[in-house]
Structure formats: structure tokens, C-alpha cells
Amino acid sequence: MKETPEQRSRTMRAVRSRDTGPELAVRRFLHAAGLRYRLHDRRLPGKPDVVFPSRRIAVFVHGCFWHQHPGCPASDRPASNTEYWTRKLDGNVARDLRRQHELETEGWSVLTIWECQTRDPTALGQLLAQIRDCPQRGLR
Template sequence: MTMDRSEIMRAVRSRDTGPELALRRLVHSLGYRYRLHGKGLPGRPDLVFRSRRSVIFVHGCFWHSHGGCPAARAPKSRREYWGKKLLNNQVRDARVEDELKQLGWKVLTVWECQLKDLEHVALTVRSFLT
């Protein structure tokens, strides 16, 4: 049985994704504790460290158009639709980051492709949270 496009898109999750779970395991193993999907904060960040006024977003390279990443290639069909959708995601991401910074929060974005090198991500997270 094959799935049509709408079934495939319905199956795409925005929470508890593989990259998000990998980062959560890493951050927890480093000894940091956090809250998930900060209610009341712009963009509902994936990981929230309230006492440190810091948040971390985990962005999928495709959905958030990670520049220079092979996984961020735009689909060949319906280019106008996907171009507009992915650009809107980038604009929203920038707006949310600005809003959080204006509220006094530090913001870190971890890209899906970066999670292939967990040691480097661990160093980045440690540096960000200290």
C-alpha cells in the first residue's frame, strides 16, 4: 500500500522528533535539566532552561532551510508552494529569535545535521549554558 502526499505530510511530527530526542538525551547526559516546549514563550522552544534564561531550538534542515546543507534541498515539484512555505518558516524563525532576545533570553539553534557529531554539539551546549 502506498501513501499519498497528504498522508505523508500528516505523519510529519513537530514534537518528539528523532533529532529532538537525540538532543534531549545528550543535554540530560550532560547534567542539565530543562522543560519542554516552553508555553508562554514565543515559538515554544524545544528546550527551556528557565533559571538560565536560555532556550534551544532543534531545527530540521529541510523544514527550516539550513543554508548549504544537502538535506535542505527544495523539492522539484510545486516549487512556488515550497519556496513560499520554507521562506515563511525562515522569517518566523528570525522573528521568534528576535522576540526571545528582546525578552532577555539567550537562544541557541541546533541543526539536525549537526547532531551527527554529538561531541561537537555537547561542547556547543556546554558553552551556551555556562
Template structure:
């Protein structure tokens, strides 16, 4: 049965979102409530980070524990079937995350990753907001004028 795709599984996987996920929305809501303003998914930056704080040269990624292999998290377990598909797929995600992080850091950006399981804890969200607010503003926010 290798190579065949279960239509029910395909339909289920098509519902997996990459933007505006529940964990991302929890982070966005907490940071906004703390008075922090950000840009979303800036495609000009490597990896199109979930949240971008241009004046602080900071990006935040909200990683799903399963998809990005959160070390030590029970949600990061491998599926029991189709390991020939899942192992390289998930390893590729981790490799891409490391590559994107290195690119951003080489461009002078600070990178923060908050994991899906951490977004369920108010203390973690408060600590994230406090940590971001404590960062100095590196450059004033520039507004482009339309002429």
C-alpha cells in the same frame, strides 16, 4: 493538476512531527546526560522553544535542515515539484524563525539553534552541552508553592 492533493503524499506528510523528533531526542539525551535540566516546549514563550533553561534565560531550537532552510546544507534543497507551494512555505518558516528569535531576544532570552545535521555529531552535542553549562545562572529557579 494544480490544486489536487496526492493521498499518498498527504499520508506521508501527516507523519512529519513537530515535537519529539529524532534530532530533538538526540539533543535532549545528550544534555540530560551532561546533567542539564530543562523544560520542553514552553508555550508561554514566543515560538514554544524546544528546550527552555529558565534560570539561564536560554532557549534552544532544534531545527530541521529542510524545513528551516539550513544555509549550505544539502538537506535544505528545494523539492523539484510544486515550487509554487514550497518556496513561499519554506520562506515563511524562515521569516517566522527570525521573528520569533527577535521577540525572544527583546524579552531578554538568549537563543541557540542546533541544526538537524549537527545533532548527528557527538562533538557538536558535547560543545552545546559545554556551552550551556558554562552560562551563568541569571536567576534562581523559582518554584511556585501551591496554597
């Protein structure tokens, strides 16, 4: 069933930028695995969702729609107002790439986990393995 413009507007206003369900799932998983981290460090480009300062690892938990997860059915674009959505979503992807490059230039490892992967224990385990495999680099 197609949403009315008012329904879509209400839905989009309810979308949060932090402490989202997928982000909380990742944080609970990492905490249960014994890892400790910082949240949304404003000093870093893009304010990564989860930060491991001693390892210089920044983790982004991206929503499949908002950050356009390649190949994911949840990343389908709305059929109405296509000019707006193309500009908005392409801009999000370009900004993500810029922030990732900025962090890597500053010596950070950048990991991304997608919203659809936060429900997959295998994907969460792979994220944990990537974090644990990164050597400790000392505090900045």
C-alpha cells in the same frame, strides 16, 4: 526515484512538530550531561524545544529541510509545486527569525542546533559548552 504526489503527501503528514528523533537525541545528550530543562514552554515565543529558565536560554532543534539549514543537502527544495514550497519554507525561516528576535528582546539567549548536527558528538558538545557558558540569570 521520484515520489508520487500521494507518497509525498503521506510523508509530509507523518512529520511531527515535537518529540522528533533529533529533538530526543539532544534531550538525551543534555540529560546525560546532568542538565535539567523544561520542554516547549508555551509562554515563550515559538515554544522553544528545550528551555533553561534559570539561565534564560531557549534551544531550538531545527529540521534541516523545514527550517532551511544553509548549505545542508537536506535543505534542497522539492522540484514540483515550487511556488507553494518557496512560500512555505521562506515563511518558516522568516518566522524563526521573528521568534528569535522576540526572545532576545525579552532577554533570552537563543541557541539553534540543526537536525544534521544532532548526529555529530562534536556539535552536541559545542551546544553543551554554550549552555554551560551562559551565566545564571534567575527565574522570570
